[in-house]
Amino acid sequence: MKLKGIKIGEKISKYPIIQGGMGVGVSGSKLAGNVSKEGGIGIIATADIGYEEPDFEKNPMQANLRAIGKQIDSARKIAPNGILGVNIMVALTNYAEIVKEAVKKEIDLIISGAGLPKELPEYVKGTKTKIAPIISSARAAKLITKLWRTKYDYIPDMIVIEGPEAGGHLGFNAEELQNGTTQNLEEITLEVIEEMKKVEQETGKEIPVVVAGGIFTGKDICKFLKLGAAGVQMATRFVTTIECDASNEFKNAYINSKKEDIQIVKSPVGMPGRAIKNAFIEKVKTERPKIDRCYSCIHTCDVRTTPYCITKALINAVKGNIDEGLIFCGSNAHRLEKIVSVKELIEELVFDAEMCLEN
Numbered sequence: 001m002k003l004k005g006i007k008i009g010e011k012i013s014k015y016p017i018i019q020g021g022m023g024v025g026v027s028g029s030k031l032a033g034n035v036s037k038e039g040g041i042g043i044i045a046t047a048d049i050g051y052e053e054p055d056f057e058k059n060p061m062q063a064n065l066r067a068i069g070k071q072i073d074s075a076r077k078i079a080p081n082g083i084l085g086v087n088i089m090v091a092l093t094n095y096a097e098i099v100k101e102a103v104k105k106e107i108d109l110i111i112s113g114a115g116l117p118k119e120l121p122e123y124v125k126g127t128k129t130k131i132a133p134i135i136s137s138a139r140a141a142k143l144i145t146k147l148w149r150t151k152y153d154y155i156p157d158m159i160v161i162e163g164p165e166a167g168g169h170l171g172f173n174a175e176e177l178q179n180g181t182t183q184n185l186e187e188i189t190l191e192v193i194e195e196m197k198k199v200e201q202e203t204g205k206e207i208p209v210v211v212a213g214g215i216f217t218g219k220d221i222c223k224f225l226k227l228g229a230a231g232v233q234m235a236t237r238f239v240t241t242i243e244c245d246a247s248n249e250f251k252n253a254y255i256n257s258k259k260e261d262i263q264i265v266k267s268p269v270g271m272p273g274r275a276i277k278n279a280f281i282e283k284v285k286t287e288r289p290k291i292d293r294c295y296s297c298i299h300t301c302d303v304r305t306t307p308y309c310i311t312k313a314l315i316n317a318v319k320g321n322i323d324e325g326l327i328f329c330g331s332n333a334h335r336l337e338k339i340v341s342v343k344e345l346i347e348e349l350v351f352d353a354e355m356c357l358e359n
């Protein structure tokens, strides 16, 4: 059975696969552009997106705003007809400016999490940009939908569920993540679909539900499609592609990792995160690295009390200074064995998912 794309308003992707946004710099224009070109939906991460701009150290906010336009333009060059999105974390200090800049560039889709994107509809009403909140429970899905409907008369164009096995920041309690006692993704998916069905019936608008976190194979994709999801968002698997914008050292850290290396860590964002055990993680358990400067990147961080500077740690990692970096990853990173092209990866996922749907 052929896979159907995700229908987001008038936009339809070829395949039901979104490549999740990965900051800092892991999913830039090259990865996102190539995913879109191959029929998925590529997502550029906007957190500290300007880290390679020459004035980033002096004026990170301006460098970030400028880089968004540049990254969107270069991804569009790779995939002029594909669906392209950006990931914008609610915790970012200049959230509104970044959203406005992406909308000005006529980005197709904004996916927004690490907090509830309460005001997002305000910036896109009357434009072609579609918006999707990231949530980790049916309760949060219901809450944000109600809020958008009441305040803006806006129904989410799509919902992304991020479960406990995802990479980056996680919307769950750290202890529960460590003990494996969070609600599982299948359960959350069924509950969210049920909630969104009610809204669809009331409003007549379709709300595709996309599922993320630990989805690794075509069979996994098939499982969630069979549960009623419109598609999946995958990030970890896209790290070990040729086109991924991170350094080879970052990609090799995934390939060389073992199951026991993948840990839940504290992040200055105020949410737990998942990352690969390394010298940096060990060091910040007992000492506080000197913070030379604050980039004012997220409003949840206090430079006086933060255990480390997350901007610095993520930039070190993406550039390949692995021992001094925070290597975010999903729970399945240890299963990766080699670097492949985005085309090969998508072909494999689609083939396996279609085979599974036949049965």
Ligand SMILES: Cc1cc2nc3c(=O)[nH]c(=O)nc-3n(C[C@H](O)[C@H](O)[C@H](O)COP(=O)(O)O)c2cc1C
Pocket: 019, 020, 021, 022, 023, 024, 026, 045, 046, 047, 087, 089, 112, 113, 114, 134, 162, 165, 166, 167, 168, 169, 212, 213, 214, 215, 233, 234, 235, 236, 237, 327, 328, 329, 330, 331, 332
């Ligand atoms: C290296 C890395 C960086 C990430 N950065 C972000 C981010 O900047 N914003 C965000 O909303 N999610 C971020 N995520 C989460 C992904 O977008 C995605 O939803 C999740 O990792 C899916 O699970 P998977 O990695 O098991 O496929 C990140 C994930 C990884 C692995």
